[in-house]
Amino acid sequence: MKMPSEPHTVAMTTLPDEAAGAGVHAGARAGQQSPEQSGTASQQLAVFDPADPFDAGSTFDPEATFDAGLEKRFSLAAQPAAGLEAENISAWFGERKVLDRVSLSMPAGTVTALIGPSGCGKSTFLRILNRMHEMVPSASLAGEVLLDGQDIYDPQQRITAARRNIGMVFQKANPFPAMSIYENTVAGLKLAGLKASRAEKDFLVEDSLRKASLWDEVKDRLHQPGGGLSGGQRQRLCIARSLAVSPRVLLMDEPCSALDPTSTRRVEETIESLRGEVTIVIVTHNMQQAARVSDTCAFFLAAQNTPGVIVEHGDTNAMFSDPRDQRTNDYVNGRFG
Amino acid sequence: MSLIDEIAVRPSAPDSSVPNRTHLPLLDKAEADPDEGRIRLGAARQRSLVLAGAALGALAMGLLLTVGIGVIPLGWLFAVSFFWFLVLYTALVALREPLPVVRDGFVTVLLCSAGVAVVGTLALVVFFTFARGQDALGHINFFTRDMTGTGPLSGLDDGGILHALVGTLEQIAIALVMTIPLGLTTAVFLNEVGGKFARIVRTVVEAMTALPSVVAGLFIYAAVIMAVTRQTNGFAASLAITVLMLPIMIRSADVVLRLVPGNLREAGLALGAGQWSVVWYVVLPTVRSGLATGVILATAHGIGETAPVLLTSGFTGVMNVNPFSGPQTPLPLAALDLVRSPVPQMVSRGFATAAFLLLVVLVLFIIARLIGGQEAGKTTDGQLRLMAAQSRRDLPRIEENYRRLLEQRNRDLDAADIPDGADADIPDGSAVSRNATTNVTAVPIPQDRASNTTMQEKP
Numbered sequence: 049m050k051m052p053s054e055p056h057t058v059a060m061t062t063l064p065d066e067a068a069g070a071g072v073h074a075g076a077r078a079g080q081q082s083p084e085q086s087g088t089a090s091q092q093l094a095v096f097d098p099a100d101p102f103d104a105g106s107t108f109d110p111e112a113t114f115d116a117g118l119e120k121r122f123s124l125a126a127q128p129a130a131g132l133e134a135e136n137i138s139a140w141f142g143e144r145k146v147l148d149r150v151s152l153s154m155p156a157g158t159v160t161a162l163i164g165p166s167g168c169g170k171s172t173f174l175r176i177l178n179r180m181h182e183m184v185p186s187a188s189l190a191g192e193v194l195l196d197g198q199d200i201y202d203p204q205q206r207i208t209a210a211r212r213n214i215g216m217v218f219q220k221a222n223p224f225p226a227m228s229i230y231e232n233t234v235a236g237l238k239l240a241g242l243k244a245s246r247a248e249k250d251f252l253v254e255d256s257l258r259k260a261s262l263w264d265e266v267k268d269r270l271h272q273p274g275g276g277l278s279g280g281q282r283q284r285l286c287i288a289r290s291l292a293v294s295p296r297v298l299l300m301d302e303p304c305s306a307l308d309p310t311s312t313r314r315v316e317e318t319i320e321s322l323r324g325e326v327t328i329v330i331v332t333h334n335m336q337q338a339a340r341v342s343d344t345c346a347f348f349l350a351a352q353n354t355p356g357v358i359v360e361h362g363d364t365n366a367m368f369s370d371p372r373d374q375r376t377n378d379y380v381n382g383r384f385g
Numbered sequence: 386m387s388l389i390d391e392i393a394v395r396p397s398a399p400d401s402s403v404p405n406r407t408h409l410p411l412l413d414k415a416e417a418d419p420d421e422g423r424i425r426l427g428a429a430r431q432r433s434l435v436l437a438g439a440a441l442g443a444l445a446m447g448l449l450l451t452v453g454i455g456v457i458p459l460g461w462l463f464a465v466s467f468f469w470f471l472v473l474y475t476a477l478v479a480l481r482e483p484l485p486v487v488r489d490g491f492v493t494v495l496l497c498s499a500g501v502a503v504v505g506t507l508a509l510v511v512f513f514t515f516a517r518g519q520d521a522l523g524h525i526n527f528f529t530r531d532m533t534g535t536g537p538l539s540g541l542d543d544g545g546i547l548h549a550l551v552g553t554l555e556q557i558a559i560a561l562v563m564t565i566p567l568g569l570t571t572a573v574f575l576n577e578v579g580g581k582f583a584r585i586v587r588t589v590v591e592a593m594t595a596l597p598s599v600v601a602g603l604f605i606y607a608a609v610i611m612a613v614t615r616q617t618n619g620f621a622a623s624l625a626i627t628v629l630m631l632p633i634m635i636r637s638a639d640v641v642l643r644l645v646p647g648n649l650r651e652a653g654l655a656l657g658a659g660q661w662s663v664v665w666y667v668v669l670p671t672v673r674s675g676l677a678t679g680v681i682l683a684t685a686h687g688i689g690e691t692a693p694v695l696l697t698s699g700f701t702g703v704m705n706v707n708p709f710s711g712p713q714t715p716l717p718l719a720a721l722d723l724v725r726s727p728v729p730q731m732v733s734r735g736f737a738t739a740a741f742l743l744l745v746v747l748v749l750f751i752i753a754r755l756i757g758g759q760e761a762g763k764t765t766d767g768q769l770r771l772m773a774a775q776s777r778r779d780l781p782r783i784e785e786n787y788r789r790l791l792e793q794r795n796r797d798l799d800a801a802d803i804p805d806g807a808d809a810d811i812p813d814g815s816a817v818s819r820n821a822t823t824n825v826t827a828v829p830i831p832q833d834r835a836s837n838t839t840m841q842e843k844p
Contacts, residue, residue: 254783290655
């Protein structure tokens, strides 16, 4: 591991292991994890009951502050972007640990890119951010995810509230086949049981489709099935669908991996226009894309048979032009991974 | 802006001083000839000649062996011809083609004959039933009257099977009212809840599919007729066919529900939906046509059952519209009863009843298909036109609502902005949000980026 030989004036990127005390974690980096390191005392292990993975929170407290803005009626005013803070996230599938105490701050209104080779835990980390991780029956995790300072894994919080505030766009575009473009866009209202008048729905459809830069292409066929669109249009329809419930954070799991360059460009324009309105976290294997769209960037890496960690994170320009870690440098320049 | 447009622009002639390492085929491409010759695709004529030749030869051989020489009884004509056809066809193909092609041809012929055999058998069954029943079917009173006062020697212009039609429709309706909700909820339970108990239920359902129908009839006879009603009636019959329809409904619904892609459920959940709203709004609508097929299968099974109704519905030739009291004969039982009679008119009525049952099933199929609709996302041309018309009609309304509510929202935001710096803690959040939504109408594509990411044909 390359350490800066002379002290940087201002470190633009962060090497998380260095901050945590390089001496203590030297073993973990070398690939031999000692048992007592796999979980510190402060880590609280959240285990999900596989028989009831959709538990909407039996200890639901209607007065919870987290539910602010989650009234049963759709409101015109979009919620402002919220900062997302992951603290010491560890994740397991059964006995296999796939993430080891990962911390990352995603400031409100910015675009954060998660890069790294396949199998390093980026997608798992992303799915932990909106509680989709626990859909896998054997999955468990530790740590905290703070949305505006509130832990979304707090037993007081409803899982549906977390997922509505933190939307997600998947790798494979998945518009609902039984719904038209119009219905697909406002599907979130129906699914979350929100009431809205027809005028409000109309507004939301045009507003969301405009934000996803799809409006001009589909406005003449809003009542046709969403499956009839091209791949890129379908992905933007999914983005519009996520935006319609006015999320405060939008997670994107390789949204462009199945798209051609033109569609990719349109999705990137959409991300560009959403900057400031929504906090965006995007997983991508495309280095140019990460460099183009993101403000900050985090490089994940999992050495052979060890859980994934963040090697380096920070300002995107610095990550690409002047990374402090040799592995980051190699990866962003395409020399491995 | 699109890729096609950019390619369509002819690039200017390249500088000839440098030797070309790439080619620009668009430069010296002529306009397309309107009558461009097309290659004729598909099987060669020789293959169809071989097929026809083999079929003719086989038929001739079969006729020779049966009619000509008489070594084989005439009834074996088709079997002998088919066997000879396989031999001839394979030999003819083998004369010209290598072994893999011969094998291909042989298997193709076998598979096609299986299809022909199925369609042919069905056609024979339908034709035979209608042919034997045509005398009775020709009389309108057959559909409008019951058998009250119709003796064994009455002509075909007397009596009918309206009572049996009423019996069948009432019984199948009651059975469906019980089967559809119970079957659907069980299938949803098997798929959405899962766990150990669900596995047990699935095994029991599979075992129930193999339940002999007479056992279901005996069960209802013992549990309902002997114990409670003390007489055969239509409701007991519908209970008996429910026992038989339920496992089929659950099985077919279970299979289609399992085919719903997991990413659709995930997408619903990621929008903040509860599990049951995902099931109701996403999963079930996606497989609506598959569920309709399940209902059709169950109905087809239930409507033709004879053994369980034999024990439970009772025999009568009189119209009985009340399924809860007194015997109520359904169509298959009426057919059975009539066909067993020694009188030719009665037998003809029996076959006519069976033919009528076929028609009733067909009509129910069509109704179920209409309600079930097509596979989710698939549309016919007519539906597409309707949707397009609806889209055009609604567009002005949507645009109008958008304009109105956008103004309203901006007013609200302005009003909220003025009194205090409520948005101070979010540096650019709300301000950017408002600008972005008002300006987003025309997002210009930066020229440098457009040319970077699209394919370039310019030198």
